[in-house]
Amino acid sequence: MADPTTSPPLTRASVQAARELIAPYVHHTPTLTNRTLTQIASTPRTSEELKRYRGDAGEWEHIENPASPKLRLWFKCENLQRVGAFKARGAFHALGRLLEEPGFERGRGVVTHSSGNHAQALSLAARTHDVPAYIVMPEISTPSKIAATKGYGSKVIFSGSTSVEREAVTAKIIEETGARLVPPYDHPDIVLGQGTLGLELQEDAARMMAQEEPDQEGGRCSFAAPVTKGGGAVGGKENKSQKKQKAGLDAILAPCGGGGMLSGVALSCEGTGIRVFGCEPSFQGADDAKRGYESGVRVEAVSSLTVADGLRTPLGRVPWHVIYERKLVGGFYSVGEREICDALRLVLERFKMVVEPSAAVPLAVALYNEDFRGMVEREAGPEGWDVGIVFSGGMDAVKPKTKLGNGDVLWTNMI
Amino acid sequence: MADPTTSPPLTRASVQAARELIAPYVHHTPTLTNRTLTQIASTPRTSEELKRYRGDAGEWEHIENPASPKLRLWFKCENLQRVGAFKARGAFHALGRLLEEPGFERGRGVVTHSSGNHAQALSLAARTHDVPAYIVMPEISTPSKIAATKGYGSKVIFSGSTSVEREAVTAKIIEETGARLVPPYDHPDIVLGQGTLGLELQEDAARMMAQEEPDQEGGRCSFAAPVTKGGGAVGGKENKSQKKQKAGLDAILAPCGGGGMLSGVALSCEGTGIRVFGCEPSFQGADDAKRGYESGVRVEAVSSLTVADGLRTPLGRVPWHVIYERKLVGGFYSVGEREICDALRLVLERFKMVVEPSAAVPLAVALYNEDFRGMVEREAGPEGWDVGIVFSGGMDAVKPKTKLGNGDVLWTNMI
Numbered sequence A, B: 001m002a003d004p005t006t007s008p009p010l011t012r013a014s015v016q017a018a019r020e021l022i023a024p025y026v027h028h029t030p031t032l033t034n035r036t037l038t039q040i041a042s043t044p045r046t047s048e049e050l051k052r053y054r055g056d057a058g059e060w061e062h063i064e065n066p067a068s069p070k071l072r073l074w075f076k077c078e079n080l081q082r083v084g085a086f087k088a089r090g091a092f093h094a095l096g097r098l099l100e101e102p103g104f105e106r107g108r109g110v111v112t113h114s115s116g117n118h119a120q121a122l123s124l125a126a127r128t129h130d131v132p133a134y135i136v137m138p139e140i141s142t143p144s145k146i147a148a149t150k151g152y153g154s155k156v157i158f159s160g161s162t163s164v165e166r167e168a169v170t171a172k173i174i175e176e177t178g179a180r181l182v183p184p185y186d187h188p189d190i191v192l193g194q195g196t197l198g199l200e201l202q203e204d205a206a207r208m209m210a211q212e213e214p215d216q217e218g219g220r221c222s223f224a225a226p227v228t229k230g231g232g233a234v235g236g237k238e239n240k241s242q243k244k245q246k247a248g249l250d251a252i253l254a255p256c257g258g259g260g261m262l263s264g265v266a267l268s269c270e271g272t273g274i275r276v277f278g279c280e281p282s283f284q285g286a287d288d289a290k291r292g293y294e295s296g297v298r299v300e301a302v303s304s305l306t307v308a309d310g311l312r313t314p315l316g317r318v319p320w321h322v323i324y325e326r327k328l329v330g331g332f333y334s335v336g337e338r339e340i341c342d343a344l345r346l347v348l349e350r351f352k353m354v355v356e357p358s359a360a361v362p363l364a365v366a367l368y369n370e371d372f373r374g375m376v377e378r379e380a381g382p383e384g385w386d387v388g389i390v391f392s393g394g395m396d397a398v399k400p401k402t403k404l405g406n407g408d409v410l411w412t413n414m415i
Helices: A012-022 A035-041 A047-052 A087-100 A117-128 A143-151 A163-177 A188-211 A226-238 A260-268 A288-295 A317-325 A337-351 A357-368 A370-383 B012-022 B035-041 B047-052 B087-100 B117-128 B143-151 B163-177 B188-211 B226-238 B260-268 B288-295 B317-325 B337-351 B357-368 B370-383
Strands: A071-077 A110-113 A133-138 A155-159 A251-255 A275-281 A331-335 A385-391 B071-077 B110-113 B133-138 B155-159 B251-255 B275-281 B331-335 B385-391
Touching: A012 A087, A012 A188, A012 A260, A035 A071, A035 A337, A035 A357, A071 A188, A071 A357, A087 A117, A087 A188, A087 A260, A110 A117, A110 A163, A117 A133, A117 A143, A133 A143, A133 A163, A143 A155, A155 A163, A188 A260, A188 A317, A188 A385, A251 A260, A251 A357, A260 A275, A260 A317, A275 A288, A275 A357, A288 A317, A288 A331, A331 A337, A331 A357, A337 A357, A357 A370, A357 A385, A370 A385, B012 B087, B012 B188, B012 B260, B035 B071, B035 B337, B035 B357, B071 B188, B071 B357, B087 B117, B087 B188, B087 B260, B110 B117, B110 B163, B117 B133, B117 B143, B133 B143, B133 B163, B143 B155, B155 B163, B188 B260, B188 B317, B188 B385, B251 B260, B251 B357, B260 B275, B260 B317, B275 B288, B275 B357, B288 B317, B288 B331, B331 B337, B331 B357, B337 B357, B357 B370, B357 B385, B370 B385
Parallel strands: A071 A385, A110 A133, A133 A155, A251 A275, A251 A385, A275 A331, B071 B385, B110 B133, B133 B155, B251 B275, B251 B385, B275 B331
Antiparallel strands: none
């Protein structure tokens, strides 16, 4: 890994520079809207719905006046990113920066320990730049993930599943090969790379809003010229009926695991007035960033089996600096397992998008978290908020059955 | 239904007029690309892969030299259309035309018989225009489809499941209420409405191709200005490495059931030089349009339980006129159940899009039909073809198990 002390400063301008660096290698993914989800988000929940979640977080069942915010949702589809997740951005940026470093010896390669999307992302970036990659994975990793990582040409080395075991194996590889470590989130280059999605989301949403024509009661509005509409046009009309008098997002909700992406998105919004919030599962203490943020002390370990398996990671040091110390994130909201699964099902069935459970967490906050919804109602008033929602990644495989942490089974509910 | 004799002529200009009429009510859906699928399509199949399908269509296993076409795929995502399918276009157009008819009495309403997407599309259009809608559905329809149709405010009337029974109930409703029939595909207004997706696909693909920068060996290309990129940007780079020297599609592959959409797309391409092909399942004779086209006699009845349940319908008279008599469709290709399921799985797992089995049929043709692939190799040569693929609709629910016609189970393969 590039020495963090040589990394660019953690600023919006550095995120813009990162975007230039990775542009040839990653997708500018679409920003889309969905009428049904925007409508559900702008409808107060019934007392029956509030009770539905009592087995889970149990916080809402005694609320007598559910919040009534106006929310227009703009979805950043990183499930359509290369390797199916935003992780491609950070990996290409980190490797791109390494390649610019005078002392980097390409033939020695790069190494990381990961069983998830970061492993595939780094493998793809390494293959693209003809750099050897070593991926340390727990022996218990699913065969499909091992196969996918090997499929990108990386060398997979197995380890035990504790962090001590993984790090020992990684250290040994570094010693033997001279490979450079590219960690999944706790490094400025990773943070800046992931933040590039925030720039695209801001620009695309603002452009789509600007293209919306004023609503004519019962009237007809024509297509904007296709040259300026593109795929984004799905959003062009979705959110039109509640159009306010300024173009641009008011807030972005992003999932938070290690915090690399959340902190990058926060940097991408610095100085824009767009507020950024982190979203986490509450199950078994996976809301470590929320607890840390509210207590002022970073939580350094998490042991949760939440269905949002990409968010089981504790917040890293570099992200903590951006999120908490510089207060570039406005706060955190968490949701229970059932809320995540309900949001996931809506995305699959109504939005026709395949996303992983972790990616459904911000939508679950927008739809089901009464604290968030009440805050928007108070702060935004009748004009409402335009909220960017980060779909962080897709699912590797659509499984018939996923056993949830709380004992529910996800997919059989969907027959 | 508007009297077909008063319908606009079946021309590209009429499709353009239809687009104006429905613009306020339907989405301009995104056109996207996918590197993995384009790459698979441009890779000759191995003899092992060719053998895999012998239990199904069995046509390819003895081929010694698999075709080696260059295909760049452009996907029109009508799964992201309102009601989750292109059917919204035809329904809004047919109803819009009715509303312009001097003799139409809004209060008498509209009626159709359908258990599928057309029922929901007409229900949505009718609710939007405050027109009563009567939907005749077989008693054996799935509860979710009945609920969805009622959810749009339509009156659902049950019938037996044969066409004679459905038509009798429909006739009775027309007699009692004076409602006007809006058939699912066999009417010029429906054909013209569905054809609007073809215009968007042509324009968006051409625009995205024009924005691609020439490939620089090992070089870097910057993002195009976001204002002209939009969601389509996912495609901007996908297909770049094999860029040819003209911007625009060479062909479109569309699924064919009753043929309303295929014939509309064919009209949208008239005079453009873009060739249009129909795609069908071969299972139990569901390739009726292909057989009719090749024999010169329209096949009027189909009885197939293909997994592509939207394509079990025989070709209608109006579509037949456009497709066969005017030869605006260049030919048909069919695929077996296993090919459809393999394509569907690729879309879910690699493209992260939820589509219904019918929607995967054109992709299955592009990836697996050696006749089509050989034709492209011969006609396009090393330059290859840019091919539009119509994702006609999404799935209502992601089911853990779908029993296929040939005895396979779809979803359990996906664990």
